[in-house]
Amino acid sequence: MLDAVARALLLDVSERAHLFALAGSPDPAPPALCPSVTPAVRAVPERLGPIPACVRNSRYDILAYNATYGRLFGDMDGPRAQDRNCMWPAFTDPRLRAAAVDLPATLAVMAAKFRAAMAGHLTEPAWNALPARPEGRRQSSGRCGRATRCSGRTPKAKYLRNAHVGLLHVEHTTLRLGPTAGPRLASYVPPDGESAQRLEQLEALAGARDRVAVET
Numbered sequence: 001m002l003d004a005v006a007r008a009l010l011l012d013v014s015e016r017a018h019l020f021a022l023a024g025s026p027d028p029a030p031p032a033l034c035p036s037v038t039p040a041v042r043a044v045p046e047r048l049g050p051i052p053a054c055v056r057n058s059r060y061d062i063l064a065y066n067a068t069y070g071r072l073f074g075d076m077d078g079p080r081a082q083d084r085n086c087m088w089p090a091f092t093d094p095r096l097r098a099a100a101v102d103l104p105a106t107l108a109v110m111a112a113k114f115r116a117a118m119a120g121h122l123t124e125p126a127w128n129a130l131p132a133r134p135e136g137r138r139q140s141s142g143r144c145g146r147a148t149r150c151s152g153r154t155p156k157a158k159y160l161r162n163a164h165v166g167l168l169h170v171e172h173t174t175l176r177l178g179p180t181a182g183p184r185l186a187s188y189v190p191p192d193g194e195s196a197q198r199l200e201q202l203e204a205l206a207g208a209r210d211r212v213a214v215e216t
Contacts, residue, residue, distance in 0.1 A: 009182055021123075037063045041177055044185055045069065050196070050203040052170070053187040055177065058117040060087040060110070063183055067206035068199060072162060072188070073099045087114055101159035101167075158188070164205055165198040 002023055006016045020026065037055055045053035045066040052072045054065035062076070062084040070076035074095040076084065089096045090110055100106045160168045170188035177183050190196040 009178060011182070037183060041183065044177075045187075048187060050199040051187055051189055052199065052202075053185060055183050055185055056086065057183050059085070060114060061085050068203045069188075071164065071202055071206045072160065074163075086110070095163075099160050099162065101161060106158075157191075160188075162198075162202060165202050168198055169195045 002020060002025060006019055011019060041055060042064040045055060045064055048066060050068050052066065052069035054069045055063045057063060065076060073089075074093070087110060090100075090107060091097075097103055156171050156173070158170050158172050160170060162168055168188075168190065169192055170190050173187050173189060175185045175187075177185055190199055
C-alpha cells in the first residue's frame with residue numbers, strides 16, 4: 001500500500017524513503033526502480049519548446065528539463081545527475097551567479113524557501129547533505145545565513161544574462177504537478193518579442209550542439 005501511495009504522490013527518492021521510515025516498514029522496491037518523474041511529466045518541459053522549463057522538487061533537485069533550460073544558466077548536461085540542483089550552484093557556481101542580474105534577492109528567496117521546506121525533512125540524509133557540502137561552504141555560509149532571514153514571494157519578473165544570447169527578460173512561473181511534496185514545473189516565459197527571439201536562438205544553439213554530439 002505504501003508503494004502505491006509513493007507512486008501516486010510522485011515522491012522522489014528521499015521523500016519515498018522518509019515515507020517508509022515513518023511507517024516503520026522496509027521499502028519493497030529499490031529507489032532506482034521507482035522514478036519520481038513519469039514519462040508524461042518529463043514530456044511537459046520538452047513540449048514548451050523555446051521557453052526554458054524544468055521539473056524540480058522542493059529540495060531544488062532538477063528532475064527533468066528541456067534543451068533551452070539546459071543552456072540558460074550554463075551547460076546542464078555537464079554535471080552528474082545527482083549534482084543537478086539549483087540551490088548549491090546559486091551560491092558557488094560563477095556561471096550561474098553571473099546569470100542572475102539581481103543575485104542577492106534571488107539567493108535570499110531561494111534560501112528562505114529551502115529552509116522552510118527542510119523543516120519537514122530534518123532527519124533525511126539527502127536534505128542535510130546539501131547545506132553540509134564541503135566545497136565552497138566557508139565562503140557561502142555567511143551569505144546563506146543572512147539570506148534565510150529574508151522572505152517573500154519569488155519575483156515574477158527576472159533579468160538573466162546568458163553567455164550566448166545576452167540579456168533576457170523573463171517571468172518566472174512555478175506550477176505544482178501534484179501534492180505539496182511532489183514535483184513542480186518551473187518556466188521562464190518571455191514577456192517581450194526581443195527576449196522571445198533570443199530564447200529561440202538559444203534553443204537553436206542547443207539543438208545544433210546536441211546534433212553535433214550525436215554525429216560525433
